[in-house]
Every structure is written in C-alpha cells, then in structure tokens.
Amino acid sequence: MVNNESTIEKLTGTFSDQLSATESMRQELKSLISYLNLAGTDVASFILNCYREYTGSKPDPDKPLSKKEGALFLHALSVKVRKVFPDVSGENNVTQLSGIKKGSTVFSEIYVEKGALTYPLTNRILSRFPERKVTEIAHYKDIFNVAGQDFLAQKRSPALILAVNNGKRIYDGARPCQNFGHEHFYYTSQVKNCLYDCEYCFLRGMYPSGNIVIFVNTDDYFSDIDAELKNHPLYLSIAYDTDLLALEGFTGIVKKYCEFAADRPELLIEIRTKCASGDVTKSPAVPSNIILAYTVSPDPIARAYEHWAGSFQARKSAIYSSLKAGIRTRLCIDPMIAVIGWNDIYGSMIDELFSEPVMAKLEDISVGTFRISSSYIKRLKKTALTPISAYPYENTDGMCGYDKKLRMEMTEFVKERIGRYYPVEKIFISDY
Numbered sequence: 001m002v003n004n005e006s007t008i009e010k011l012t013g014t015f016s017d018q019l020s021a022t023e024s025m026r027q028e029l030k031s032l033i034s035y036l037n038l039a040g041t042d043v044a045s046f047i048l049n050c051y052r053e054y055t056g057s058k059p060d061p062d063k064p065l066s067k068k069e070g071a072l073f074l075h076a077l078s079v080k081v082r083k084v085f086p087d088v089s090g091e092n093n094v095t096q097l098s099g100i101k102k103g104s105t106v107f108s109e110i111y112v113e114k115g116a117l118t119y120p121l122t123n124r125i126l127s128r129f130p131e132r133k134v135t136e137i138a139h140y141k142d143i144f145n146v147a148g149q150d151f152l153a154q155k156r157s158p159a160l161i162l163a164v165n166n167g168k169r170i171y172d173g174a175r176p177c178q179n180f181g182h183e184h185f186y187y188t189s190q191v192k193n194c195l196y197d198c199e200y201c202f203l204r205g206m207y208p209s210g211n212i213v214i215f216v217n218t219d220d221y222f223s224d225i226d227a228e229l230k231n232h233p234l235y236l237s238i239a240y241d242t243d244l245l246a247l248e249g250f251t252g253i254v255k256k257y258c259e260f261a262a263d264r265p266e267l268l269i270e271i272r273t274k275c276a277s278g279d280v281t282k283s284p285a286v287p288s289n290i291i292l293a294y295t296v297s298p299d300p301i302a303r304a305y306e307h308w309a310g311s312f313q314a315r316k317s318a319i320y321s322s323l324k325a326g327i328r329t330r331l332c333i334d335p336m337i338a339v340i341g342w343n344d345i346y347g348s349m350i351d352e353l354f355s356e357p358v359m360a361k362l363e364d365i366s367v368g369t370f371r372i373s374s375s376y377i378k379r380l381k382k383t384a385l386t387p388i389s390a391y392p393y394e395n396t397d398g399m400c401g402y403d404k405k406l407r408m409e410m411t412e413f414v415k416e417r418i419g420r421y422y423p424v425e426k427i428f429i430s431d432y
C-alpha cells in the first residue's frame with residue numbers, strides 16, 4: 001500500500017472534479033483508487049495515463065469533462081483496473097497450521113447453552129479443554145449475533161459456543177456451489193464459522209461474529225437426513241460453512257458421519273477441507289459413500305490469503321495419503337484467485353500435484369474462479385479492505401466475480417493443464 005486514507009480522499013476529490021462526478025460516481029472512483037492502492041499500483045500515474053489515453057489530453061481543472069463523459073471515462077477506467085492483479089510473489093505468511101489438536105488452547109472462552117449441557121458431544125468437547133472456564137448462556141445468538149463485534153480479532157482468538165439447533169438443519173445446495181451432476185443436492189452445517197481465515201471466505205460476509213458455534217445435537221441432524229432419504233437419494237455437503245476436519249481432533253463429528261453413512265448407500269456425503277492433518281485417512285472407517293474434497297491453492301496464494309489452513313505441501317501430502325488409503329478423493333481448485341502471473345502459478349501447481357501417479361485415482365476435479373454474492377462482498381469490504389475484497393468485480397444478477405472473459409480464460413487454462421494428466425470429462429467447471 002502506497003497511499004494513506006487522506007491521500008486517497010485527495011486523489012478521489014481531484015479526479016471527481018475533473019469527471020464532474022455525481023456522488024455515486026465519486027464512490028465508484030474511490031473504490032477503484034482504493035483497490036489500485038492495495039494492489040501496490042502508482043495510483044495517480046495509472047489514472048493520469050488512462051485519462052490521457054481516453055481523452056487525448058491531460059486533465060485540466062478549467063476544462064472538466066461533462067457528467068456523461070465522466071461516466072464513460074469511469075467505465076473505461078474500471079475495465080482497465082480489472083486487469084490489475086495483486087502481486088503475491090513476495091508474501092511470506094507463516095500463519096498456517098495443519099489442524100487443531102486435542103488439548104489445544106485455541107479458544108479464548110467457552111459458552112454453553114443451558115439446553116446443550118447434557119449432550120454427549122458437549123461432554124466430549126469440554127473434556128478436551130479442561131482449563132477453560134465455561135459460561136452458561138440461554139441462547140447462542142446472545143453471544144454470536146451481538147452487533148458491532150470485531151470479526152478479525154475474534155478470528156485470531158475465537159470463543160467456542162456449544163448450542164442446540166432446533167431450527168432448520170438441511171438446506172438446498174447454494175447457487176454458486178457445484179452439484180457434480182447430482183439432482184438432490186443439499187447441504188447441512190453443524191458448525192458456524194471456521195478455525196481458518198481465508199481472506200476470500202464468504203463467512204466473512206455472512207456472520208456477524210468470528211466466534212465458532214458447534215451444534216451438539218448430532219442425532220437430530222441424522223434424523224433429518226433420514227427423513228430426506230425416505231423421499232430420494234441425497235448428495236449432501238456437510239462442510240461448506242466450516243472446515244470440519246480442522247475441528248475433528250476434539251469434536252469427532254466427521255467420524256460420526258462416517259459411521260452414520262456406512263449403512264446408508266443412498267446417501268453420498270462430501271466433506272470439503274483445507275486441513276492437512278491426515279488423521280482421517282488413517283482411519284479404516286471412511287465408507288465408500290464419503291468423498292473427501294481437498295481444496296488446494298498454489299503455495300503463494302495459500303500463504304497470502306488462506307491464514308491458518310494447511311500449507312500447499314501439507315495438503316498435497318494429505319491428498320496422496322487419502323488416495324493411497326483408497327478413500328474417494330476430490331480435488332478442488334476453487335476458488336481460483338487472479339494474481340500477477342496466475343497462469344504460471346496455477347500451471348506449476350498442477351504439474352507438481354500430478355507428478356504422483358496416484359492422482360489418477362481422483363474421483364473428479366472441481367474448478368472455479370472466486371465468486372461471491374453482492375451482499376456478502378459488501379460485508380467482506382467492511383470486515384477488511386484487502387486486494388480480494390476491494391477488487392472491482394463484475395456483478396451478474398447479484399453474483400460478483402471476475403468478468404466472463406477472465407473467468408473463461410482461467411478455468412480453460414486449468415482444464416487444459418489438468419487434461420495433460422487426467423481425463424477432462426471428469427473436470428467440473430463452476431460458473432454462473
């Protein structure tokens with residue numbers, strides 16, 4: 001970042017006058033300037049060059065553009081800014097873990113709903129954190145939904161809240177999510193929030209709190225799944241709003257789902273993860289209707305944006321272990337993030353991943369670029385202005401992402417590269 005807030009305001013003011021900008025144009029210009037600044041660009045030179053290119057002359061305060069001309073210039077500027085990507089080559093984040101283990105002191109506080117106190121999962125979890133003071137509460141929302149919480153501070157040291165979910169527990173699969181050809185695609189979420197902190201995560205835009213809620217009434221979830229199974233087979237994702245494997249060391253929830261799924265062949269469960277602990281692959285009890293779906297990002301991107309998740313190397317090893325253990329394993333290169341040199345970075349990652357012959361056993365591969373609903377991106381920006389949240393995404397019917405041309409370029413690039421090693425017909429591209 002090269003400029004502070006007052007310089008950004010000054011630049012916005014100067015160029016707004018030149019464009020005869022309305023208030024909404026001014027806000028848009030400020031967003032573009034903020035993004036360019038976060039991406040490490042020389043903002044003033046960038047806009048001046050663009051202005052000269054577009055109008056054939058340099059800005060003259062005595063000859064501002066008309067409002068209409070200003071709006072057209074702003075559009076041209078935003079198209080140019082969309083081609084500016086952040087540089088992750090110098091990032092050296094070390095905030096990567098490979099799963100939270102038994103006895104970890106990761107949680108700052110533990111709250112338990114009165115009604116959750118007698119559940120076996122509550123006892124199990126509390127026994128793993130004997131040193132933590134437990135505060136009894138009436139309802140998890142009294143803590144989780146309080147307005148004005150500092151999401152990022154809580155992510156660094158979250159409180160754990162144990163609760164009972166008496167409301168809806170199974171949902172239709174969400175629009176941006178891949179259904180892999182399954183007609184009856186649903187998801188369920190026994191946990192709200194995640195131990196990891198990916199800068200692009202929609203949870204930053206979805207929840208008011210960085211604390212973690214675990215619903216301990218697992219059997220009620222199972223009853224709901226059984227009720228759905230009476231109507232039709234089910235493809236169920238159980239880890240979209242969290243990373244269950246990161247919590248497995250003290251919850252055992254994944255093991256429970258494995259046991260539950262074992263004698264329900266009409267149920268197919270996907271567990272998506274960035275956890276590299278590999279513990280689950282050592283268990284002989286992962287049934288054939290469970291798919292472990294590992295999300296991977298190239299090392300520079302994982303280091304820059306996927307705080308606390310397993311490193312690329314650790315996730316790669318976990319994928320190999322999973323495949324070697326005979327577990328149905330999915331590879332997810334989703335979300336792809338556009339950074340400087342993205343094609344080299346993603347190409348090298350794919351070459352490295354597929355250097356191991358066991359990758360031929362992958363169930364399938366999911367590929368998609370970053371996308372998020374327009375309401376979540378607004379809250380993502382409020383939580384933290386970063387190169388990811390500030391990028392000027394294209395809004396298509398409420399879904400924000402890269403422009404269509406770039407999305408196609410990125411996904412086709414990855415598809416072609418994977419196709420050198422793996423059947424392309426088993427690559428699922430997510431777009432909207």
Ligand code: SF4
Binds near residue numbers: 200
């Ligand atoms: S691992 Fe998934 S759920 Fe967790 S923070 Fe990252 S994107 Fe969000």
